Amino acid sequence: MHSFSPASSHSLQFLVPTRPLPSVPVVRCSSGFRSPGFSHVHGVAANRADWQSSCAILSGKVVSQQHSSPDNNGAPTMNGHTAALTDLSLVPIDNIPGSDNNKPLPPKPLTISDLSPAPMHGSQLRVAYQGVPGAYSEAAAGKAYRNCEAIPCDQFEVAFQAVELWIADRAVLPVENSLGGSIHRNYDLLLRHRLHIVGEVQLPVHHCLLALPGIRKEYLTRVISHPQALAQCEHTLTKLGLNVAREAVDDTAGAAEFIATNNLRDTAAIASARAAELYGLQVLADGIQDDPGNVTRFVMLAREPIIPRTDRPFKTSIVFAHDKGTSVLFKVLSAFAFRNISLTKIESRPHRNRPIRLVDDANVGTAKHFEYLFYVDFEASMAEVRAQNALAEVQEFTSFLRVLGSYPMDMTPLSTSCSRQDLQSL
Numbered sequence: 068m069h070s071f072s073p074a075s076s077h078s079l080q081f082l083v084p085t086r087p088l089p090s091v092p093v094v095r096c097s098s099g100f101r102s103p104g105f106s107h108v109h110g111v112a113a114n115r116a117d118w119q120s121s122c123a124i125l126s127g128k129v130v131s132q133q134h135s136s137p138d139n140n141g142a143p144t145m146n147g148h149t150a151a152l153t154d155l156s157l158v159p160i161d162n163i164p165g166s167d168n169n170k171p172l173p174p175k176p177l178t179i180s181d182l183s184p185a186p187m188h189g190s191q192l193r194v195a196y197q198g199v200p201g202a203y204s205e206a207a208a209g210k211a212y213r214n215c216e217a218i219p220c221d222q223f224e225v226a227f228q229a230v231e232l233w234i235a236d237r238a239v240l241p242v243e244n245s246l247g248g249s250i251h252r253n254y255d256l257l258l259r260h261r262l263h264i265v266g267e268v269q270l271p272v273h274h275c276l277l278a279l280p281g282i283r284k285e286y287l288t289r290v291i292s293h294p295q296a297l298a299q300c301e302h303t304l305t306k307l308g309l310n311v312a313r314e315a316v317d318d319t320a321g322a323a324e325f326i327a328t329n330n331l332r333d334t335a336a337i338a339s340a341r342a343a344e345l346y347g348l349q350v351l352a353d354g355i356q357d358d359p360g361n362v363t364r365f366v367m368l369a370r371e372p373i374i375p376r377t378d379r380p381f382k383t384s385i386v387f388a389h390d391k392g393t394s395v396l397f398k399v400l401s402a403f404a405f406r407n408i409s410l411t412k413i414e415s416r417p418h419r420n421r422p423i424r425l426v427d428d429a430n431v432g433t434a435k436h437f438e439y440l441f442y443v444d445f446e447a448s449m450a451e452v453r454a455q456n457a458l459a460e461v462q463e464f465t466s467f468l469r470v471l472g473s474y475p476m477d478m479t480p481l482s483t484s485c486s487r488q489d490l491q492s493l
């Protein structure tokens with residue numbers, strides 16, 4: 068897959084705190100915040116998830132989720148506990164203003180504005196997404212949090228890190244599309260990081276074919292876009308007679324920006340109408356997704372879980388592994404079925420730590436089974452006893468179980484879910 072980092076005038080190299088968080092070691096980086104205002108977050112050096120609460124990991128018993136403030140406007144705490152001083156060993160104590168060698172003062176707790184690459188606008192929520200302005204993920208951020216400040220990140224992983232490092236308050240990430248299926252990378256990242264799913268939005272995705280002004284279809288030798296977008300438009304491109312090369316790039320709007328920046332007269336992008344406006348491209352064809360009902364589901368992630376409720380429809384996402392053979396999956400699913408809990412999704416991913424299980428049979432040889440992690444979404448809130456009991460039972464059969472989040476279901480009608488207003492509010 069080809070990939071490029073579209074040149075961006077408002078891009079920012081590594082984003083890391085100028086001072087370390089009290090509870091985490093310092094992340095080294097080549098540069099600090101480069102500019103205030105609109106910034107594009109590039110890679111952050113290390114996995115910083117360790118400091119984050121592990122309250123949703125169930126290892127021995129079902130543990131209740133701990134809930135501190137769902138929003139994070141104060142000093143970083145770990146579920147309300149202040150950070151241990153021993154964790155500050157990486158902070159050179161005599162560099163802290165106001166300290167003398169006899170009586171070193173602990174560093175002042177950071178506030179979110181200390182870590183902010185951009186000025187805070189009142190209580191405006193900062194939402195990290197993968198892509199550049201005009202990406203569908205940006206629209207999803209606008210739908211999830213109206214009037215939020217959307218923070219573009221060049222990779223999905225960077226969006227996770229932006230939240231972990233307090234650069235953003237939330238991340239919004241696509242997890243599945245009605246045509247293209249699951250976005251596996253994000254399922255893997257959900258497990259690698261300790262963020263919590265706090266909501267979901269479903270966004271109708273309406274693709275356009277974009278090119279430089281004056282370019283006709285016949286001049287094109289390639290079409291570039293995000294791999295999901297290319298897959299979602301495959302048949303329509305063929306119907307349009309565009310049997311030209313397809314190239315996958317990091318995001319749809321980035322493809323549009325790339326064409327504009329490099330004045331590419333032989334290349335078209337699949338992207339949104341907003342991307343056409345932002346990067347000065349013309350719309351050669353509108354609504355080119357193979358299915359008019361093309362929808363992408365995004366999840367919102369935060370450092371802390373939200374308090375599950377029962378006064379509105381909730382969904383819960385879990386991931387589990389087992390080591391006892393194939394009948395376990397049936398037993399797990401029955402734990403939900405017997406309690407009348409509907410599953411809305413099940414996805415399996417290879418178990419990276421233990422990809423293959425060998426079963427020796429002296430007579431026949433050695434069977435090699437693939438090992439999986441199973442991701443399940445079910446329609447119930449963790450505040451409901453039936454959901455708690457189902458999970459307690461699931462835990463009996465599984466070697467690993469983690470609640471990724473219990474969150475309100477997106478109940479908005481699809482037709483209005485991504486209005487022009489949503490896009491313009493960004």
Ligand SMILES: O=C(O)C(=O)C[C@]1(C(=O)O)C=C[C@@H](O)C=C1
Nearest residue numbers: 202203204241293295318319363
């Ligand atoms: O490239 C973008 O615009 C994105 O927001 C990413 C993404 C995806 O990852 O699926 C989001 C929605 C569409 O399904 C196509 C692409």
